[in-house]
Amino acid sequence: MRIRSARTLPVAIAVAATVTGSLSWAPTASAQDTDPTPASTPRNAAEAETGGVVILKRDLGGDVLAGASFTLFDSAGKEAANGKTDAQGKLAFKDLVPGVYRLKEVSSGSNLHDTVDDQDVIVTPGTDTPLTIVDPFKAASVLLKAKDDKTGKLLAGSTVNIGRGDKTILTLTTGADGTASGKLPINSRAGSDFWVKQVKAPAGYDISKPSKAFKAKPGDPVTVTVTNAKTATNPPPTEKPTDKPTEKPSAKPTPDKPGKDEDTPTPSASGTPTTDETASSTAAPVPEGSLARTGADAAPWLIGGAGVLIAVGGGALFVARRRRADSTES
Numbered sequence: 001m002r003i004r005s006a007r008t009l010p011v012a013i014a015v016a017a018t019v020t021g022s023l024s025w026a027p028t029a030s031a032q033d034t035d036p037t038p039a040s041t042p043r044n045a046a047e048a049e050t051g052g053v054v055i056l057k058r059d060l061g062g063d064v065l066a067g068a069s070f071t072l073f074d075s076a077g078k079e080a081a082n083g084k085t086d087a088q089g090k091l092a093f094k095d096l097v098p099g100v101y102r103l104k105e106v107s108s109g110s111n112l113h114d115t116v117d118d119q120d121v122i123v124t125p126g127t128d129t130p131l132t133i134v135d136p137f138k139a140a141s142v143l144l145k146a147k148d149d150k151t152g153k154l155l156a157g158s159t160v161n162i163g164r165g166d167k168t169i170l171t172l173t174t175g176a177d178g179t180a181s182g183k184l185p186i187n188s189r190a191g192s193d194f195w196v197k198q199v200k201a202p203a204g205y206d207i208s209k210p211s212k213a214f215k216a217k218p219g220d221p222v223t224v225t226v227t228n229a230k231t232a233t234n235p236p237p238t239e240k241p242t243d244k245p246t247e248k249p250s251a252k253p254t255p256d257k258p259g260k261d262e263d264t265p266t267p268s269a270s271g272t273p274t275t276d277e278t279a280s281s282t283a284a285p286v287p288e289g290s291l292a293r294t295g296a297d298a299a300p301w302l303i304g305g306a307g308v309l310i311a312v313g314g315g316a317l318f319v320a321r322r323r324r325a326d327s328t329e330s
Contacts, residue, residue: 053123067109072103163195196213
C-alpha cells in the first residue's frame with residue numbers, strides 16, 4: 001500500500017483547521033515506496049578468480065587420441081584434477097585456483113603410442129589455458145647379430161651404423177656374445193624404413209660393404225643380421241730370397257790371357273822384359289771375384305820398372321859400342 005501523495009496534505013490541513021478553528025503546520029513527510037526493490041545479486045567472488053586447462057591430444061601423424069589419461073597436481077603436490085580425453089581427443093579441467101600446476105600423462109590409451117614427460121601448466125583467472133600434447137609412437141627394439149658367413153658363428157667386435165635417409169640414428173657394436181641392442185624412433189603407424197651399414201669388421205674378417213634395408217613398426221622387436229667372410233691369406237713363397245747375386249761377373253783379363261782391348265807385349269831383342277812385361281810380372285795378382293785395380297794403384301811400380309829398363313838399356317848400348325871398338329882395332 002502506497003502513502004498518499006504529498007500534494008493532498010495542504011487540503012487536509014485546511015479542512016482540519018476549519019473544523020478545529022486553528023491552523024498548525026505539520027512536518028512535511030517524504031514519499032517512500034513501500035514495495036521492496038529487488039537488490040542486485042552479488043557475483044560469486046570465487047567464480048571470477050578461477051581458471052581452467054583445455055587439453056587436445058594428438059599423435060605425430062595428426063590423428064586425435066581418445067582415452068589418454070591425465071592427472072593435474074597443484075604446487076603442493078596434491079592432486080587437483082584427473083580425467084581422460086574424449087573421442088575428439090579433448091579433456092577440460094575447470095574451476096581451478098590460479099597458479100602453477102604439474103600435468104602428468106598417466107597413459108596414452110594406445111598400444112602404438114608412448115607418453116610424454118611431465119610439464120608445468122599456468123592457470124590464469126577467468127581463462128581456459130589451451131594445451132596441445134603430441135604423443136610419440138613407441139620406439140622399436142632392434143637386435144643386432146654378427147655372424148661368420150660359413151659357419152654361422154656369432155662374432156664380437158662388429159660395429160654398424162643404423163639410420164634413416166642421410167642421417168645416422170644409432171651406432172651399435174657387438175659384444176662377446178656377438179649381439180647388441182638399441183631403440184629406434186618410429187614416426188608412422190605403418191612403421192619406418194631404416195638402413196644398416198657395417199663400419200668395422202670383426203678381427204680376421206673382411207668388412208661387409210653393401211648396406212641392408214629393413215622396416216620397423218611402433219613397439220615391435222626387429223632383428224638385423226650382418227655376415228662377414230674371413231680375410232684371405234696369401235700363400236708363403238716357395239723360394240727363400242738370398243743375398244748372393246744371380247749373375248756372375250764377367251771374366252777379367254789375366255797375365256796369361258789378356259783382354260781384347262789389350263796388346264800382347266813383344267819381348268825385346270836383348271831378352272830383357274819390356275816395361276809392360278815388368279809391370280805385369282811385378283804387379284800383385286788380382287783375387288778372383290774382386291774388381292780390377294786402377295792405374296793409380298800401379299803407378300809406383302811402373303815408374304820403378306821404367307828406371308830399371310833405362311839403366312839396363314844404357315848398359316847394353318855401352319857393351320855393344322865397346323865390342324865394335326875392339327873389332328876395329330884388331
